[in-house]
Every structure is written in structure tokens, then in C-alpha cells.
Amino acid sequence: MVTVILPAAGQGKRMNHVTNKVFIPLLNRPVLIHSVLAFSACPEVDNLVIAAARSEIAFVEKMLSGVAGIKPWKVVAGGSERQYSIANALAVIPDTVEVILVHDAARPLIKPRMISQMIAAAREFKAAGLAVPLKDTVKKVDEDCFVTETPARRSMWIMQTPQAFDAAILRQAYIHAAQDGFLGTDDASLVERLGIRVKLVEGSYSNVKITTPEDIIIAEALMKKRYGYEMLRFGVDYEENRVVEGNFK
Numbered sequence: 001m002v003t004v005i006l007p008a009a010g011q012g013k014r015m016n017h018v019t020n021k022v023f024i025p026l027l028n029r030p031v032l033i034h035s036v037l038a039f040s041a042c043p044e045v046d047n048l049v050i051a052a053a054r055s056e057i058a059f060v061e062k063m064l065s066g067v068a069g070i071k072p073w074k075v076v077a078g079g080s081e082r083q084y085s086i087a088n089a090l091a092v093i094p095d096t097v098e099v100i101l102v103h104d105a106a107r108p109l110i111k112p113r114m115i116s117q118m119i120a121a122a123r124e125f126k127a128a129g130l131a132v133p134l135k136d137t138v139k140k141v142d143e144d145c146f147v148t149e150t151p152a153r154r155s156m157w158i159m160q161t162p163q164a165f166d167a168a169i170l171r172q173a174y175i176h177a178a179q180d181g182f183l184g185t186d187d188a189s190l191v192e193r194l195g196i197r198v199k200l201v202e203g204s205y206s207n208v209k210i211t212t213p214e215d216i217i218i219a220e221a222l223m224k225k226r227y228g229y230e231m232l233r234f235g236v237d238y239e240e241n242r243v244v245e246g247n248f249k
């Protein structure tokens with residue numbers, strides 16, 4: 001059995017709290033639904049657990065009920081951090097599930113083919129993450145923003161989701177993180193702390209996470225290319241650095 005956890009309980013702070021960004025429509029379909037349908041199109045996936053903010057659970061359930069072709073799903077209450085939302089989802093997944101994938105609901109461009117690759121990687125390596133090689137130069141800085149180091153780019157990759165795990169390992173990683181009060185920015189980092197090696201699978205630069213306002217434009221442009229039509233519903237007010245509704249061309 002393969003279960004996918006989709007954390008969707010964020011607040012969109014870097015999107016200026018305009019709305020929970022997973023509800024923003026891209027080509028007229030909410031970001032969350034793009035993500036859910038991608039996993040539903042993957043034959044190896046059995047079911048989905050979506051973590052939604054407590055106040056948005058009913059809305060998410062209504063949204064999911066209105067869309068055809070979604071694999072069996074359940075909505076759980078999210079937490080104050082991404083990691084806590086995923087912990088809540090883990091708590092409702094039965095022990096019969098062998099492989100668990102975690103995917104940011106805010107990454108709507110994930111392709112079913114990549115999901116299948118990640119499931120195969122989890123079965124082979126026990127812990128795997130989708131990632132792309134770093135394209136830019138990275139600097140470490142001190143508290144005054146003076147450069148202290150330029151790490152070698154060759155060995156640096158940018159993590160994406162899905163990340164895929166043997167279910168028992170992911171559960172153990174979450175138990176240890178909770179015991180130690182460790183808060184990671186991805187799930188692989190929790191597994192790494194167990195001393196387990198995480199295999200990276202090369203993903204795609206188009207698997208963007210909707211994080212800041214311009215990501216909406218990038219994601220919708222990539223979708224238009226993929227689906228071949230145009231239906232821009234949202235724009236970005238760069239002066240104010242916020243998302244605004246309207247027909248933007």
C-alpha cells in the first residue's frame with residue numbers, strides 16, 4: 001500500500017497572507033486540486049491524506065468532493081508548522097501502509113511519472129527525495145550579511161517534494177524529532193538524523209513550489225505550456241508585492 005500525505009495547512013506568510021495559496025486557481029483549478037489529481041493519476045498510489053487548517057477542513061472536504069477522479073482521501077487537521085501537519089497525517093495512516101510519500105500541496109506541477117519514480121526509489125533505498133542541482137552560487141553570511149563562505153556548488157542540490165519513505169522509517173524519524181524537539185524544513189532531514197542515507201532522484205526545475213507572488217506567474221506559465229491554453233485569473237502587484245485578482249495578460 002502507498003499513501004501520500006499532502007500538507008496544505010500553511011498560512012502563506014511569504015504570499016502576504018492574501019489567502020491560503022493552495023486555494024489559488026491556476027488555469028481555473030486550485031493549486032491543491034492540481035496536486036491531488038497528479039497523485040490520483042499515478043497507478044501505484046492507493047490513497048491520500050490531506051492536512052488542512054482546522055478552520056479550512058470543511059472547505060477542503062467540499063472542494064475535494066466536487067472533483068471527479070480523486071483517489072480515496074481523508075482530511076486531517078494541520079498543525080502550526082509543516083512538520084506538525086505531517087505528524088497529524090501520519091497518526092491516521094494504518095500500519096499496513098508500506099510506503100509513504102510527502103508532497104507539498106503547494107507544488108502543483110508534479111508529474112505522475114516522477115511520482116512513480118519516487119515510489120520505486122522508496123522501495124529500493126527506503127528513503128528518497130526529489131531534487132535538482134543548484135543553479136546559482138550560494139554564500140554563507142554572518143548576522144550583518146557579510147560573506148563568510150562560498151560552498152562548492154558541485155555537491156549542492158535543491159530539495160523538492162515528493163519525498164518518499166519506507167513507512168516504518170518515516171514514523172521512527174518523526175518520533176525521534178518530536179522527542180528531541182527538532183524542527184526540520186523537509187522530511188528527509190528527519191530521516192537523516194537517524195543515520196539513514198537518503199537517495200536523491202533528479203527532478204525537474206518546473207516542479208516549483210508556490211511560495212512568493214511571482215511563483216504564481218511562473219507556475220501558470222509552465223501550466224499553459226503543458227496544457228496548451230491560457231486562462232490567467234491572478235496577477236501580481238509588484239509595487240505592493242502582493243497577489244491581486246483580475247484578468248492579467
Ligand SMILES: Nc1ccn([C@@H]2O[C@H](COP(=O)(O)OP(=O)(O)OP(=O)(O)O)[C@@H](O)[C@H]2O)c(=O)n1
Pocket residue numbers: 006007008009010011012013014015021022051078079080081082083085086104105106107209210211
Ligand atoms: N503549518 C503548516 C505549514 C505549511 N504547510 C504546508 O506545507 C507546504 C509547504 O509549506 P510552505 O510553502 O512554507 O507554505 P506556507 O506555510 O503556507 O508558506 P509560508 O511559510 O510563506 O507561510 C504547503 O503546501 C503548506 O500548505 C502545512 O501543511 N502546515
Ligand SMILES: C[C@](O)(CO)[C@H](O)COP(=O)(O)O
Pocket residue numbers: 082104158159160161185186187209211
Ligand atoms: C520540503 C520543501 O519543499 C523542500 O524544498 C521545503 O523545504 C519546504 O519548506 P517551506 O519553508 O515549508 O517552504
